[in-house]
Amino acid sequence: MFCEKAMELVRELHRAPEGQLPAFNEDGLRQVLEEMKALYEQNQSDVNEVKSGGQSDLIPTIKFRHCSLLRNRRCTVAYLYDRLLRIRALRWEYGSILPNALRFHMSAEEMEWFNHYKKSLATYMRSLGGDGGLDITQDMKPPKSLYIEVRCLKDYGEFEVDDGTSVLLKKNSQHFLPRWKCEQLVRQGILEHVLS
């Protein structure tokens, strides 16, 4: 049946949970495009026949093939667009450097789109908030406090703070540091947020 492959592409993306980017299904896309090409060529020859011969009983077939083409196009565009939306969300989740695993899941064009988006976002952020610009990708929810108390769970070593100076993170030492600096380490499990 026509359009099966295109449906598979859509289903594959539908199955992937929000925020995840499955690998770029180059094969599937190629097959869909080949099917489209085949349908188009068949239609082309049939239309020529009808035009020259006047056989009007080919017209339903032509119409049918045309609908399949439209359906294929719709599915592929949906597939590509949804992937772009997910890639855009990655920028907000991971920052400007993506983990390698995710980068392999993107096609070259998607990578290019991502870079354009990054640049666009950076230009916008620089235009906000006075001289230094404002990093709006931090603090997705309004924070309760600018600084948090953290406790070090493992020996980590030196950790750089604002003005170039650094702090030595040793096990069981407690620190009171700006929230945004600690977030990554808290996520990694090296620091523990202490609620007093």
Place this chain on the structure above:
Amino acid sequence: MFVSDFRKEFYEVVQNQRVLLFVASDVDALCACKILQALFQCDHVQYTLVPVSGWQELETAFLEHKEQFHYFILINCGANVDLLDILQPDEDAIFFVCDTHRPVNVVNVYNDTQIKLLIKQDDDLEVPAYDDIFRDEEEGEEHSGNESDNGSEPSVKRTRLEEEIVAQTMKRRQRREWEARRRDILFDYEQYEYHGTSSAMVMFDLAWMMSKDLNDMLWWAIVGLTDQWVQDKITQMKYVTDIGILQRHVSRHNHRNEDEENSLSVDCTRISFDLPLKQVKQKFQSMDVSLKENLREMIEESANKFGMKDMRVQTFSIHFGFKHKFLASDVVFATMSLMESPEKDGSGTDNFIQALDSLSRSNLDKLYHGLELAKKQLRATQQTIASCLCTNLVISQGPFLYCSLMEGTPDIVLFSKPASLSLLSRHLLKSFVCSTKNRRCKLLPLVMAAPLSVEQGTVTVVGIPPETDSSDRKNFFGRAFEKAAEGTNSRTLHNHFDLSVIELKAEDRSKFLDALVSLLS
């Protein structure tokens, strides 16, 4: 130098800086630390907190962190030694020292640039005068003038030479006298160790001066002061005076009949035991109501039976919500037990963190855990004391009493840490004084030893001043231990901030004791 305006010269200086906090391992230090942390969090002062339990840890931690900070705050450590000599800091490092250990080392007092003492000067400090201890080096030795005078008349030269010699001799003799006097003054000054105002109270005072004091901070100040009383670090009179000061703050914060969720109240009848009578197995709040009401009479009756004098002491209790009520001294015992519980891993910092957490209102489960540990500790203390007295383990060595706990005594592992061992020793001495018939022994101090580590063959030794009513709590064992160890080349470790607690190799025990006996006779 002593800081006079705590707010301007200390708080406002560090407010825009990053600071490093070194906190010693005793309850008073923990309370002071909590108050300071609360202030820093309120004002967004970035800090790093490092627990230290002895001089070695302090030095190591300092070396690790010295590149990253310029401002260091030491709580309950560092006042009684020459800090600059021990730590060898850079010239731009500034130390704020809030410590109860006295006497304050003279170098710390007279250093104007790097050492700032957060100590109230109305504590009885008795610091020797500057000129008695320090003397600018005068460059004498003006011999160079004589050699060049070759051409002048011999007689004049000789007279001048004689005068110079006489002058030199006089100067040398004066110098020797000055140095002898200096040695005496320093010896008298540094002979006895004692403690000053609680650091927690000092910190609370700072908070109050800045109008940033809270009920919680007041509670920590109370716990800090109570810790000093529980560990017999301050005299009865000082305790009563300080309680009066805190009482005023309590009234200011907690009005009578106010419907607050948490309030501090003065509980006038807190009873302390010399010989712990019996442990109440049930939780106090689930006891029969009638039993609770009669408790006071019951205890007084028993007290009279045992011949104990009036044991009532003023202290504080706190209510959290409806269910949780704690007495300040209970919290002290709980925190102490948490901090000194025999732990699984090597470093003591885990316990420090547990104890620090338990002081927060939101960690009441840790406090209850600490209370259970404290009950165990007190029971063990009572049993050990009873057995020591029964088996006559306390013997007189002449100038002091001596008791040594053997490996294999039940619960011995609970007594290897300084605070627990000191508590045990003090109560043992009190009980011994009550029970002995020998009049002379009642006035003697006590030296107590308990095994610390079997693998390394070390024991912990503490020295306790004699038990008298009007004791000024001054302890000379710090210096005595040092001298005895030096004299006999015993392998000792004077690592604790309280110099009257040391570690000793078990094999050197007898020669160390002999030296101590001859030193103190």
